[in-house]
Amino acid sequence: MSAAVSATRRQQTISAWIFLAVPVALFAVFLLLPVLMAIGLSLTDYAVIGDFEWVGVDNYARIVDDPIFWVAVRNTALYTVLYVPAGVVVALGTALLLNRSSRVSRVFRTLFYIPVVSSTVATAAIWFWLLNPQYGLLNAVLGWFGINGPAWLYESRWAMIAIVMMSVWAGFGANMIIYLGALQGVPGELVDAARVDGAGAFRVFWHVTLPAISRATFLILTLLLIAAFQVFDQAYVLTKGGPGNSTLTLVYYIYDRGFGRLEMGYASALSFVLFLAILVFSVINARVTGRENDR
Amino acid sequence: MSTLTTAPAGTPAPTATTVRTETRPPTARAVLGKTVWTLAVVLISVTTVMPLIWTLSTSLKPEGEILSSYLQFVPENPTLANYVTLFTDGPFGRYLANSAIIALGGVATNLFFGGLAGYALAKLSFRGRGVVFSLFLGSMMVPGIITMVPTFLVLRRFPLVGGNDLFGEGGAGFINSYGAVLIPFAAGPFAVFFMRQFFQALPDELGDAARIDGASEFRIFWNIYLPLARAGLAVLGVLTFQAGWNSFLWPLIALNDPEMLTVQVGLAGYVNEYQTEYGPLLAGTILASLPVLIVFIFAQRYIIENFAHSGTK
Structure with a gap:
C-alpha cells in the first residue's frame, strides 16, 4: 500500500514539474534574469552599439546631478498627489451612490465602468479631441458657464492637470467595483444602531462605513500609487512630455534614455531607483494593511 | 424599501383603507x-x-x-470616408490584424499554460509547491519598468533566432516579430494564480477516482478538471484579451517595423501630429475600441463580479 502511495506521489511530482515547465522557464528568462541583468547593466555604460565598460556607481551618482531626472520626479510627484486622492474620492463616491441592490443601479454600474474597457491610447485620443481648445467639448461646456477654458495640453500649467483628469475618468470604474464589493460587507446592524443613536448620515459614514472598508481603501491606495509612479501612456500619447517638459514622467524619461538615446546602462540605473521607490511604498502599505488586519 | 407590491410605486393604492x-x-x-x-x-x-x-x-x-x-x-x-481613409492611406488593416494575432495568441497560451500550471499548484502534491507558488505571487509585485530594458536585450540577443548565431550576435532576435510580444507574456503569473484559485475550489475526489482507474495526470486535468473550470477560463480569456489588445508600452518598444505595429501604437502615431486630422484619428479610435467593447458587453456581468471578488478576498 505505502509503495503504491509513494509511486503515485512520484508520478504526481513528475507531472507537476512538466505542467509547470513553461511558466517556470518564462519566469526565469523574462523576470529573474532581467532583474539580475538590470542590476548589472546599471553598473555599466552599455549603449547597444560599441563596447561597454564597468563604471561602478557612476550612473547613480549621475542621477543625483541630473536636472531632468528631478524634473521627472517633480512631475511624477505632482501627478501622484493629484491623481491618487482624486481616484480614491471619485471611486468611493460613485460606489456609495450605487450601493443599493436594484436593476437600475446595476445598469449605471455598467455605464460608469465603460471607460475602463477602452485602451489608454483610445482614451487619450478621445480626450485629445475633448481638450481641443477651440473645438473641444470640455471648453464648450465651460463656455456655457461663462468660463474661458485654457488651452489644456498646450499650456505647461494645465497639461498635467488635463492628464490627471483623463486618468481619473479612465480608471475610477475599476476601483469603484472594489469599493462596491467592500460596501456589501459593511454590517447593516452597525449602521442601524448608529442611526438609532441619532448619528447623522455623515457621522455614520465617517465612524462606521469608512473604518469597515479600510482594507479596500488600502488596496486601492496601493494600486493607485504603483500605477501613478509608472504613468507613461497618457503622457506619451497626449503631450510627448511637453510642453516644456511639464508632463515628462519618470517612466517616460527612462523610456527616452533607454530606447530614444540607447543609454541602456543609465536607463537601468534610473529604473532601479524607481523600482526601489515603488518597493518602499508597497512595503509601507503592506505593513499598514497588516496592522489593520491584526486588529 | 416599503414600496407596495400591489400598486406601482408612486400611485396611491385604490383601496388604501383596507391595506396596511x-x-x-x-x-x-x-x-x-x-x-x-x-x-x-x-x-x-x-x-x-x-x-x-x-x-x-x-x-x-x-x-x-x-x-x-x-x-x-x-x-x-x-x-x-474617414474609415475608408484609414485603410487606403495607411496600413491600418495590418495594425488590426497584428493586434488580433497578439491578443488571441496571448489568450490561447495563457489559458493553456496558466490552466496547466494552476492545476499543478492546486491539485498535485509535490515538494516545492509552496515555493513555486510564492515565486509566482511575488513576481506579480515586480513593476514592469525594472525588466523593460533587460527583456528587450534578452529578446534581441536570443540565440539562433532572427539571424542570431549561437551567441546572440548578428541579427535582431525576436525583435520586430510577434514572438517579441507573445513569448514574454505567454504564461503570466496572473493566469497561473487565477487558475490555481479556481481549481482549488473543485473537489479532490474527482481526480482520486480517475487515478484509481489508471488515468494519466494530463488526462485527469484535460478531461475532468478543465471542463469544470470553463467559467474561470472564460473570465481569464476576456481579461487576457483586453490586456493584450490594449497593451501599449511593450509593443511600442519591441515592434517598430511599420508593418508590425499594433493598432494602439499605430493609433498613437495619429495623435498630436503637427496637423491632427481628427476624422481618421477618431475613426481609428472607434476601431481600436470596438473589439474590447463588444467582448465587454457580452461578458460584463462575469467580469465585474469577478473583479469585485478579487478585490475583497
Missing part, C-alpha cells in the same frame, strides 16, 4: 433624495459615455463638417 397603514405616499424628503440620486447618476453616466458617443459621431462626419459644426451630435451628412 404603510401605504402612505413617499415623503417629500424621499422624493427629493430619489431625484438628487437620479440626477447624480445620470450626470456621471453622461460624462463617462458621452465622450465615446461624441467620438463616434465625429468619426462619421465629412472633413468639412468636423470643425465647422463640432457641437452637432447627429452628423448632417454621415459618411464612412
Whole structure:
C-alpha cells in the first residue's frame, strides 16, 4: 500500500514539474534574469552599439546631478498627489451612490465602468479631441458657464492637470467595483444602531462605513500609487512630455534614455531607483494593511 | 424599501383603507433624495459615455463638417470616408490584424499554460509547491519598468533566432516579430494564480477516482478538471484579451517595423501630429475600441463580479 502511495506521489511530482515547465522557464528568462541583468547593466555604460565598460556607481551618482531626472520626479510627484486622492474620492463616491441592490443601479454600474474597457491610447485620443481648445467639448461646456477654458495640453500649467483628469475618468470604474464589493460587507446592524443613536448620515459614514472598508481603501491606495509612479501612456500619447517638459514622467524619461538615446546602462540605473521607490511604498502599505488586519 | 407590491410605486393604492397603514405616499424628503440620486447618476453616466458617443459621431462626419459644426451630435451628412481613409492611406488593416494575432495568441497560451500550471499548484502534491507558488505571487509585485530594458536585450540577443548565431550576435532576435510580444507574456503569473484559485475550489475526489482507474495526470486535468473550470477560463480569456489588445508600452518598444505595429501604437502615431486630422484619428479610435467593447458587453456581468471578488478576498 505505502509503495503504491509513494509511486503515485512520484508520478504526481513528475507531472507537476512538466505542467509547470513553461511558466517556470518564462519566469526565469523574462523576470529573474532581467532583474539580475538590470542590476548589472546599471553598473555599466552599455549603449547597444560599441563596447561597454564597468563604471561602478557612476550612473547613480549621475542621477543625483541630473536636472531632468528631478524634473521627472517633480512631475511624477505632482501627478501622484493629484491623481491618487482624486481616484480614491471619485471611486468611493460613485460606489456609495450605487450601493443599493436594484436593476437600475446595476445598469449605471455598467455605464460608469465603460471607460475602463477602452485602451489608454483610445482614451487619450478621445480626450485629445475633448481638450481641443477651440473645438473641444470640455471648453464648450465651460463656455456655457461663462468660463474661458485654457488651452489644456498646450499650456505647461494645465497639461498635467488635463492628464490627471483623463486618468481619473479612465480608471475610477475599476476601483469603484472594489469599493462596491467592500460596501456589501459593511454590517447593516452597525449602521442601524448608529442611526438609532441619532448619528447623522455623515457621522455614520465617517465612524462606521469608512473604518469597515479600510482594507479596500488600502488596496486601492496601493494600486493607485504603483500605477501613478509608472504613468507613461497618457503622457506619451497626449503631450510627448511637453510642453516644456511639464508632463515628462519618470517612466517616460527612462523610456527616452533607454530606447530614444540607447543609454541602456543609465536607463537601468534610473529604473532601479524607481523600482526601489515603488518597493518602499508597497512595503509601507503592506505593513499598514497588516496592522489593520491584526486588529 | 416599503414600496407596495400591489400598486406601482408612486400611485396611491385604490383601496388604501383596507391595506396596511404603510401605504402612505413617499415623503417629500424621499422624493427629493430619489431625484438628487437620479440626477447624480445620470450626470456621471453622461460624462463617462458621452465622450465615446461624441467620438463616434465625429468619426462619421465629412472633413468639412468636423470643425465647422463640432457641437452637432447627429452628423448632417454621415459618411464612412474617414474609415475608408484609414485603410487606403495607411496600413491600418495590418495594425488590426497584428493586434488580433497578439491578443488571441496571448489568450490561447495563457489559458493553456496558466490552466496547466494552476492545476499543478492546486491539485498535485509535490515538494516545492509552496515555493513555486510564492515565486509566482511575488513576481506579480515586480513593476514592469525594472525588466523593460533587460527583456528587450534578452529578446534581441536570443540565440539562433532572427539571424542570431549561437551567441546572440548578428541579427535582431525576436525583435520586430510577434514572438517579441507573445513569448514574454505567454504564461503570466496572473493566469497561473487565477487558475490555481479556481481549481482549488473543485473537489479532490474527482481526480482520486480517475487515478484509481489508471488515468494519466494530463488526462485527469484535460478531461475532468478543465471542463469544470470553463467559467474561470472564460473570465481569464476576456481579461487576457483586453490586456493584450490594449497593451501599449511593450509593443511600442519591441515592434517598430511599420508593418508590425499594433493598432494602439499605430493609433498613437495619429495623435498630436503637427496637423491632427481628427476624422481618421477618431475613426481609428472607434476601431481600436470596438473589439474590447463588444467582448465587454457580452461578458460584463462575469467580469465585474469577478473583479469585485478579487478585490475583497
